[in-house]
Amino acid sequence: MDRQDNTELATVRRGRVERTTSETKIIAAIDLDGSGRARVATGIGFLDHMLEQLAKHGLFDIEIEATGDLHIDMHHTTEDVAIALGQATMQALGERRGIRRFGTAYAPMDETLSRVALDLSNRPYLIWRVEFSRDKVGEMDTELFKEWFQAFAQHGGVCLHVENLYGDNNHHIVESCFKALATALKHAVEIDPRRAGVVPSTKGAL
Structure with missing residues (x-):
């Protein structure tokens, strides 16, 4: 990817995290200024599909390799993937200088409409107003999606609605929730040239 000569805009905004516990081993990497490429292998087909949506519609390059205790259930792997990806995103954002900081997006999908609003405030919070009529999507428990968004918000420093x-x-x-997250996050991490490398906060830090 061509980078601008301006020092503030030329910073490579990438993060990479390796996280190993007794339950999972995760390698997660993200390039905020990518082209939407995804190389994802979590062992959970539907989660892979959602992470590919995040990369494609956010124009992030995402790589995730995960090995987890799927013989028990998908909870640990789902949560730990989000923790590692959140930490990699935190790393890639650095001091968050020059970013737009806020992002909002609506994502329609056939009969469905979802909305995500977020603030890269480094004060994590999740509001989750999503209900399901079934216990599973494919083989994945629907209750795990809240766990994924919670862990990503917590470890990425995102106030996420x-x-x-x-x-x-x-x-x-x-x-539609993942696509809305991707689109809102893409806007929030964008560099605003009018900020000239300034942290977007009256506190002077995020």
Whole structure:
């Protein structure tokens, strides 16, 4: 990717985290200024699909390799992937100089509409207003999606509000939430040339 000569804009905004516990081993990497490439292998097909959506619609390059105790269930792997990706995103943002900071996006998918509003405030918080009519999407428990968004917000320093405004198909509901996250996050991490490398906060730090 061509980078601008301006020092503030030329910074390579990438993060990479390796996280190993007794339950999982995760390698997660993100390039905030990528082109939407994803190389993802979590062992959970539907989660891979959602992370590919995050990369594609956020124009992030994402690499994730995960080995987890899937013989128990998908909880530890789902949460730990989000922790590692959140930490990699935190790393890539650095001091968050020059970013737009806020992002809002609506994502329709057939009968479904979801909205994400976020603030890269480094004060993590999750509002989750998403309900499902089934316990699973594919083989994945629907209750795990809140866990993923919670862990990503917590470890990425994101104040994150996720709402499904309406919809019937559970697959569509989840996917529209991830697509809205991708689009809102893409806007929030963008460099605003008018900020000239300034941290977007009256405190002078995020």
